[in-house]
Amino acid sequence: MQLNSRISLVVTASLTVLGGASAPAHADSASAMTVPTSGAEWFSAGRAAIEANRLVNRELNTRRARNVILFVGDGMGVSTVTAARILDGQQRGIDGEWNRLSFEKFSDLALSVTASANQQTSDSAPTATAMVAGIKTNDGAISVDQSITRKEFCAEVTRAKSVRTLLERAEERGMSTGVVTTARITHATPAVNYAHVSNRDWEANNTIDSDLGATVLPVGCTKVKDIAAQLVDFKVGNGLEVALGGGRPYFEPNTKADPEYPTRLGRRTDGRDLTAEWAAKPGAAYVWNKAQFDAVDLNRTRHLLGLFEPSHVKYEADRANDTAGEPSLAEMTRKSIQLLKKNPKGFYLMVEGGRIDHAHHAGNAYRALTDTIAMAEAVKVAREMTDDEDTLIIVTADHSHTLSIAGYPSRGNPILGKADTGLGLLGVSPVAIDSLGLPYTTLGYLNGPGGWTGNGSRRELNPATELYTAEIPFTGKRPDLTNVDTTNPNYLQESAIPTVGAETHSGEDVAIYANGPKSYLVRGTLEQNAIYHVMARALGL
Amino acid sequence: MNSSIRNALVPLLMLVLVACGDRRPVPQLDLVQSPPPVAAEFRTTVEPAQGGNSSTEWRFWRSHDRIERENPAAQSGDLWVRDGKMLFHTRLYHADRRGIEYHNDDLQILNAAPEWIALSTLLDPGLIGVLRERENGWRDGYPYRRYTGAVEDVVWDITVRTDWMLPTRIERRGADRQVETVELLRSFEFGRSPWQPVDSADYDMLDYADLGDHERDPFVMRIQAEAGGGHMHGHAH
Numbered sequence: 001m002q003l004n005s006r007i008s009l010v011v012t013a014s015l016t017v018l019g020g021a022s023a024p025a026h027a028d029s030a031s032a033m034t035v036p037t038s039g040a041e042w043f044s045a046g047r048a049a050i051e052a053n054r055l056v057n058r059e060l061n062t063r064r065a066r067n068v069i070l071f072v073g074d075g076m077g078v079s080t081v082t083a084a085r086i087l088d089g090q091q092r093g094i095d096g097e098w099n100r101l102s103f104e105k106f107s108d109l110a111l112s113v114t115a116s117a118n119q120q121t122s123d124s125a126p127t128a129t130a131m132v133a134g135i136k137t138n139d140g141a142i143s144v145d146q147s148i149t150r151k152e153f154c155a156e157v158t159r160a161k162s163v164r165t166l167l168e169r170a171e172e173r174g175m176s177t178g179v180v181t182t183a184r185i186t187h188a189t190p191a192v193n194y195a196h197v198s199n200r201d202w203e204a205n206n207t208i209d210s211d212l213g214a215t216v217l218p219v220g221c222t223k224v225k226d227i228a229a230q231l232v233d234f235k236v237g238n239g240l241e242v243a244l245g246g247g248r249p250y251f252e253p254n255t256k257a258d259p260e261y262p263t264r265l266g267r268r269t270d271g272r273d274l275t276a277e278w279a280a281k282p283g284a285a286y287v288w289n290k291a292q293f294d295a296v297d298l299n300r301t302r303h304l305l306g307l308f309e310p311s312h313v314k315y316e317a318d319r320a321n322d323t324a325g326e327p328s329l330a331e332m333t334r335k336s337i338q339l340l341k342k343n344p345k346g347f348y349l350m351v352e353g354g355r356i357d358h359a360h361h362a363g364n365a366y367r368a369l370t371d372t373i374a375m376a377e378a379v380k381v382a383r384e385m386t387d388d389e390d391t392l393i394i395v396t397a398d399h400s401h402t403l404s405i406a407g408y409p410s411r412g413n414p415i416l417g418k419a420d421t422g423l424g425l426l427g428v429s430p431v432a433i434d435s436l437g438l439p440y441t442t443l444g445y446l447n448g449p450g451g452w453t454g455n456g457s458r459r460e461l462n463p464a465t466e467l468y469t470a471e472i473p474f475t476g477k478r479p480d481l482t483n484v485d486t487t488n489p490n491y492l493q494e495s496a497i498p499t500v501g502a503e504t505h506s507g508e509d510v511a512i513y514a515n516g517p518k519s520y521l522v523r524g525t526l527e528q529n530a531i532y533h534v535m536a537r538a539l540g541l
Numbered sequence: 542m543n544s545s546i547r548n549a550l551v552p553l554l555m556l557v558l559v560a561c562g563d564r565r566p567v568p569q570l571d572l573v574q575s576p577p578p579v580a581a582e583f584r585t586t587v588e589p590a591q592g593g594n595s596s597t598e599w600r601f602w603r604s605h606d607r608i609e610r611e612n613p614a615a616q617s618g619d620l621w622v623r624d625g626k627m628l629f630h631t632r633l634y635h636a637d638r639r640g641i642e643y644h645n646d647d648l649q650i651l652n653a654a655p656e657w658i659a660l661s662t663l664l665d666p667g668l669i670g671v672l673r674e675r676e677n678g679w680r681d682g683y684p685y686r687r688y689t690g691a692v693e694d695v696v697w698d699i700t701v702r703t704d705w706m707l708p709t710r711i712e713r714r715g716a717d718r719q720v721e722t723v724e725l726l727r728s729f730e731f732g733r734s735p736w737q738p739v740d741s742a743d744y745d746m747l748d749y750a751d752l753g754d755h756e757r758d759p760f761v762m763r764i765q766a767e768a769g770g771g772h773m774h775g776h777a778h
Contacts, residue, residue, distance in 0.1 A: 123754055141758065188754070200754075210745050254742075261624040263606065265742075292760035311644060311748050318646040323625045361753030363648045449651075488650055501765035 011087060036096045056107050065517040066346035066390040066536035068518035069382050070131065070168070070339075070531075071103070072189055074124060075357030077400025077510055083365065083443060084372035085413040091524035097411050100392075101376035102383065103395035106515035108331055108522040111530065113509055117146040121507035124202040124357070125188040127398035127528055133163040133191050134351070142188065142197045144225065152198040154221035155210055162196035166532060169239025169541050176343035178242030178336045180327055182313040182371070183196035183354025185245035186227040189398060189443055193350055203227045204250040204267040226250075230273040230512040239303060242336045242349070244327075246309035248288060251275045259288055260324045264310055278305045282359070282533045292327030298338055300520050306332070315355050315367045316374040329353060331377040337385045346390075348539075353380055361502040363448035363492040364418060368403070383515070383526075392538040394531060400506045402446035402495075407432050409442045416443065416487040438478050441486045443493050449501025450492035451479055567677040568682040568703045572658050572666040576706035578604045578731030583723055592717035602729055602738055609738045611707050618739065621660055628654055631746065637760055640746045647749045660673050662706045663723070664699070672697055685709065702728075 036042040066518050069190060074082070081101065116126035117136045120485030126137045129144075136147045143176030144152075148161040167177045170382075181190045197401055201210045205226045225233065228250040234240055251274035268274070279286040286540035287293045293306055308326035313319075319326060327335070341348035353375030359367035379395055386393070407419030410429055418439045419428040431439040457531030478494065485491070495503060512531060514522035518538035522531075559630040580603075586596040602609045611618035611633075618633040620640075630643040648654035659665050672688035676733075679685070687700045694716035700709045702725070711723040727736075747755065 123756070184628055206743075207745060261627060261629075263622050263624045264629070266748075269743075278580070311642070313748055318649065321626075355750075357753070358750040359650070361750065362647070362650045367646075367650065381629050403638075490650055492650070499765070504753065504756065 003141045016094045022492065033357075035098045036319070043252060047133065054439065055311060056540040057245050060520045061389070062518050063389060063517045064540045065392040067386060067392070068170075068338075068348050068535045068539055069374060069391065069393045070181060070350045071129065071353070071379055071382075071393070071395040072131065073353045073356050073372060073395070073397045074183070074189055075360050075399060075505065076353065076372055076375075076397035077403065077506065077508065079359070079403045080356065080368060080372055080397075080401065081260065081511065083403065083415055084369040084376070087369045088373045090412075090415060095412065095414060101373070102380035103376060103393075103513045103515075105172055106393070106513040106519070108512075108514040110398055110512045110522045111509040112512050112528045113526045114397075114528050116160055117195070120248045121505050122399050123200075123505065124398045125192065128499045129163070130527075130529035131396070131398070131531045132165045132167065134166075134529050134536070135163055136529050139164075140198070140200045142195050142200055143192045144196050144198055148198045150199055151210070151211055151215060152225055153208065153215070155224040156221055156227055158196055158198060163197075163391060165193055167193040167240075167537075168236045169348075169349070169536070170348040170539070171197040171239075173539075173541070174237065174343075176241040176340040176345075176347040178240060178340050178347065178349045178533070179239070179245075179352075180242065180329070180332045180336050180349065181245040181352035181354045181360075182316075183245060183352060184250065185231065185243050185248030185307065186247050186250050187245075187312070187354060189352045190243075190245060191227045191231075191424060194341075195227045196223055197227060197230070200227075200358070203247070205229065205272075206254070206267050209269060217327070228268075229272065232278050234376040236326075239300065239434075240340055241343075242304050244304070244306040244332045244336065245309055245352075245354075246306075246313040246506065248307040249276070249310050251278075257499055258310055259373055261310060267402040275305065275307065278303070287383040288324070288517075290322075290327055293327050293331075296335065296343075298335075301339065303334075304335075304339060309479055312355055312358065315371055317357060317367050317370045322348065328377075329374050330381045334381050339387075346482045346539075349382075349488075351375075351382070357401070360403060361448075361504075363445055363450035363495060363503050364490070365403060365443045366400055366489045366491065367495050368401075369415075370475065377515075386516075388516050390517065392514065392535065394516060394519075394522070394535065395513040396531060397510035398462065398509050400510050400529075402448065402503060403493075404446065405442055406444055407442055408473040408512070413442065418481060418486060434478070436473065436478060440478070440482065440483045441493055445493055445495040446501050447497040447505070448495035449498070449500045450503075452500050454496035543648070546736075564685075565679060567679065567686060568684050570669065570701055570706065571704045572662060572664060572669065574706070575605065575659075576603065577704075578662050579705055579707060579728055579735075580637070580731055581707060581728040581735035582726045582734075584726055586720075586722045586724070588720040590721075597671045598726065600665070600736060600738075602731065602734070608660050611738055618741075620738075620741065623767070625655055633739070633741050633744065634760075634764065635741075638741075638744050639760055640741060640747050641749055641752070641764070643749045663708050663711075664701065664706075668692065668697065669699070669701075672699065677703075 003362050020474045064270050085099050085101050086096030089096030099250050113125050114122050116122040119140045123139050125140050125142055125528055129141060131356055133143050135145060140150055142162045143163055143165050144158060145163055152158055170177050179190045179193050186199040206347055208226055213511055249267040253268045253271050253273055256266045256268050258264040274288045285301045285304050322489050340349060353371055356368050356371045382393060409419040410422035413420050419432040419442045421432045424430050434440050512522050521534045581601045584596055584598045588594045602613045606623040608621040614636040620631040622629045627645045632641045669688055671692055675687045675689045677686040683744035684703045685700055686703055691699045696714040698712040702709050709725040713721045715754060754760055
């Protein structure tokens with residue numbers, strides 16, 4: 001392609017997006033995928049992006065939002081977004097570094113400080129509480145303030161320390177509400193919307209009873225309800241319209257066999273069958289597999305509960321192997337919006353890509369990145385189904401992970417591969433080597449299980465069998481990855497520090513991407529609880 | 542046949558068979574067939590080259606879709622359940638009345654999703670396939686086959702009771718001259734063992750995927766420090 005025509009394509013694509021009030025800063029038409037190849041082209045592309053932003057900021061969308069959708073990529077730190085962007089592009093055969101995920105084309109961006117009231121590096125409970133209730137609180141706390149103890153069994157004390165959530169305020173206004181996740185629907189991030197409890201682990205009544213033991217509650221106290229019961233017993237407004245995720249046994253008695261895996265029983269010891277209670281409500285439906293989900297009659301259904309796994313929903317990479325079939329996050333998002341949109345007063349919806357976090361904890365970048373890409377697809381669906389003029393969409397993470405993108409790999413080097421030097425001839429770039437003379441991957445974790453067995457020895461993936469070797473006594477050296485296919489979906493990226501049960505969260509800021517009414521309020525470095533206030537302001541609450 | 546006559550005849554018959562040399566054909570070891578339900582007790586002994594032997598006795602129960610292993614001394618165990626095409630593994634900590642559950646996708650990530658046949662027979666079909674059958678016959682009234690050979694600097698000597706598809710002895714000599722031996726001590730028809738698995742039905746179960754969110758749970762901190770492995774599985778051999 002001639003230089004001039006390449007410049008023309010880039011500039012044309014950039015100008016194409018100038019018309020919208022919430023035009024993306026990075027052109028998203030197909031022609032804009034042409035990567036600049038000269039200084040002049042980079043200069044033009046950069047100038048066009050700034051021109052687009054200038055016009056966006058001149059026409060702030062100050063309208064009141066009718067709908068708000070909050071996407072939370074659990075553990076989706078900035079390095080995860082960057083690596084997912086590159087993987088997505090490389091999987092689609094385009095330049096990964098030039099690629100942008102759907103939400104990276106949003107008009108506004110800020111950094112979110114994720115420290116909680118008592119943690120420098122937080123868990124998902126206080127961070128999610130910050131986003132949906134507007135306060136910072138302590139570890140493990142589900143929409144209760146920081147003055148509560150971690151195991152407060154008294155319902156009355158819990159009620160006194162509870163903070164109202166955006167979902168509750170939306171219900172009070174008569175809006176429709178929903179929560180969608182690939183984790184258990186009772187997991188911390190979805191739970192903060194509808195539940196108030198001091199301990200995120202109290203997802204079913206059995207764990208409360210187990211922790212309570214023989215302790216007698218003080219006079220005047222009744223026992224706090226578990227998270228699953230709080231979902232089904234939710235009394236604000238007319239109750240949630242949509243709840244989709246995993247976690248069936250938390251809703252079912254310990255005498256009832258799971259419908260998909262009959263060897264497994266429910267967890268509840270109070271005899272309640274919460275799925276049956278939900279389904280018995282007027283206009284309510286309960287589904288647990290893909291076929292039932294697809295068959296939901298939206299004209300007749302006003303309240304939809306879907307629980308597709310005994311625990312978390314499958315990773316996107318493994319979803320096709322599910323026994324009964326389960327919908328993707330994008331499919332759940334689509335169905336939810338179809339149902340919620342029926343209410344002329346608008347809706348509030350939280351969608352969580354909950355398993356990004358789990359894959360990182362396991363030290364498996366492939367599944368973390370493919371679940372990030374799956375959430376980006378859900379964001380795309382949400383934006384297509386709504387109007388930028390009346391729907392605020394925020395995409396963010398609750399916290400980050402220790403994933404890093406290291407070395408000096410060449411542009412276009414496989415993001416899951418080994419770092420290269422870019423110094424080769426005839427298009428072959430030798431792998432980079434460390435001070436021990438060994439190759440290393442571009443992606444790695446500061447801590448976690450990757451490469452370690454926990455007693456100082458290591459395991460290595462055998463490329464012939466795709467199985468890990470027996471333990472290799474610790475020699476002071478890293479594994480030799482020369483013959484290891486690190487792009488294998490089951491490869492665990494190396495960690496520098498062996499925390500072999502699980503890689504940990506990390507405490508750096510995460511990004512907030514926003515588009516729609518009042519999205520311009522997302523700017524600078526914000527405390528995480530400001531996200532709630534942006535959404536509340538947008539809705540006029 | 543009443544039981545007193547049977548009790549008298551069976552040892553006599555065994556004696557005759559032994560005296561005459563048991564010429565009955567020895568069943569093939571078919572690691573594709575579903576093995577029969579059994580209960581058994583094994584001893585694993587580790588002899589490092591530098592000395593200092595250690596041994597552990599552990600119990601094993603196998604039914605069609607459920608396998609349990611228990612180490613009474615350590616008060617720990619493993620439960621494997623096959624449900625359709627899904628495999629679930631639970632690592633049990635009896636003293637704490639808690640367990641860590643691994644789902645199919647967790648096991649795949651950890652590369653710890655063994656073939657059901659390997660779990661249920663304690664034998665690696667791939668390994669058996671490359672070893673040489675050194676002898677077969679009948680011993681104490683049951684058929685056996687013995688396999689030996691070296692694979693990747695490890696010398697194996699495995700004897701299998703073929704009717705129950707259960708090893709009676711596995712010996713592994715590594716390049717580091719460490720010898721690990723698994724010996725079958727006792728075996729029973731399923732349900733007839735003098736000991737039964739500890740009932741874990743009301744244990745507090747935690748998902749492996751949730752370990753990272755329990756960074757301050759003293760139980761989680763302890764087992765991670767103790768077990769060490771990226772997946773905290775017990776190993777039979």
